[in-house]
Amino acid sequence: MSTIAEMELPAQEFALRTTLEHVPDAEFDVVRVAAHDSKHVLPYIWATADDFEELDDALRDDPSVDDLSLLEDLGDERLYRMNWVDQIRVVIHILIEEEATILNLRGKESRWRLRILFPNRDALSTTYEFCEESGLSLDVRNIYEMSDTRHGLFGLTEEQHETLMMALESGYYDVPRDATADDLADSLHISHQAISERLRRGHRSLVKNALAVGPGDGRD
Structure with missing residues (x-):
């Protein structure tokens, strides 16, 4: 692998x-x-x-x-x-x-x-x-x-990848939004705080590993 x-x-x-x-x-x-x-x-x-x-x-x-x-x-x-x-x-x-x-x-x-x-x-x-x-x-x-999907390329966990893809497909990133964080939390049967943390950590991993990889970028 x-x-x-x-x-x-x-x-x-x-x-x-x-x-x-x-x-x-x-x-x-x-x-x-x-x-x-x-x-x-x-x-x-x-x-x-x-x-x-x-x-x-x-x-x-x-x-x-x-x-x-x-x-x-x-x-x-x-x-x-x-x-x-x-x-x-x-x-x-x-x-x-x-x-x-x-x-x-x-x-x-x-x-x-x-x-x-x-x-x-x-x-x-x-x-x-x-x-x-x-x-x-x-x-x-x-x-x-790396796994069977490409999320490992950007340092995402399976849960972060699943959450980000659901957010994209449900319209969370659309303007105006077609889905809220509460909608995502309900779909995944987790709390609002948990969905918020997954999104923030997933976004951080994408930015860190796709756009801003360098000494001192982010906090390990």
């Missing part, structure tokens, strides 16, 4: 270490990453910073970066393409050795958070062992087992 793991690494043990040291307010959100061989990783990265000139200088001087290209400049954030050529052992292992998929990868302050879809639980265990043997401080924060 496929397994999703949320993991953290110290910034000094990963790519862009020197950039984060010199531009501590910078934040990186990797939207796509591929490894074509054992020496290069090609990420597309959205970045924010108070001073983009300072960020560009730091990226050009970063020993883990090669072939830096600015693809989009939206004023308050920029999209870069680059090669990572140093401190990428764990990414190479995940993508090539374990044939896993990086769902989210975000760097902020002194940490990187990775959200990985592994083909099975053994691949996660092997990755953890690889990091221990390589002297990398991998911290596994959460583990989700």
Whole structure:
């Protein structure tokens, strides 16, 4: 069964270490990453910073970066393409050795958070062992087992998935609403407080795992 793991690494043990040291307010959100061989990783990265000139200088001087290209400049954030050529052992292992998929990868302050879809639980265990043997401080924060449905992809429990789908199908999210929280509670034979908590936790999981995965996002 496929397994999703949320993991953290110290910034000094990963790519862009020197950039984060010199531009501590910078934040990186990797939207796509591929490894074509054992020496290069090609990420597309959205970045924010108070001073983009300072960020560009730091990226050009970063020993883990090669072939830096600015693809989009939206004023308050920029999209870069680059090669990572140093401190990428764990990414190479995940993508090539374990044939896993990086769902989210975000760097902020002194940490990187990775959200990985592994083909099975053994691949996660092997990755953890690889990091221990390589002297990398991998911290596994959460583990989700995929089920026959897709709700595990977003960290939802079965009850949260059932409640959110019922809310959608009954018109709870319509404007104006065709169903209230009390209607959902009656259908599921639970209290108003219980339905409210399920909805809040389900919404939090969706936002956290689909939109805002990164170090310090949400509370574990």
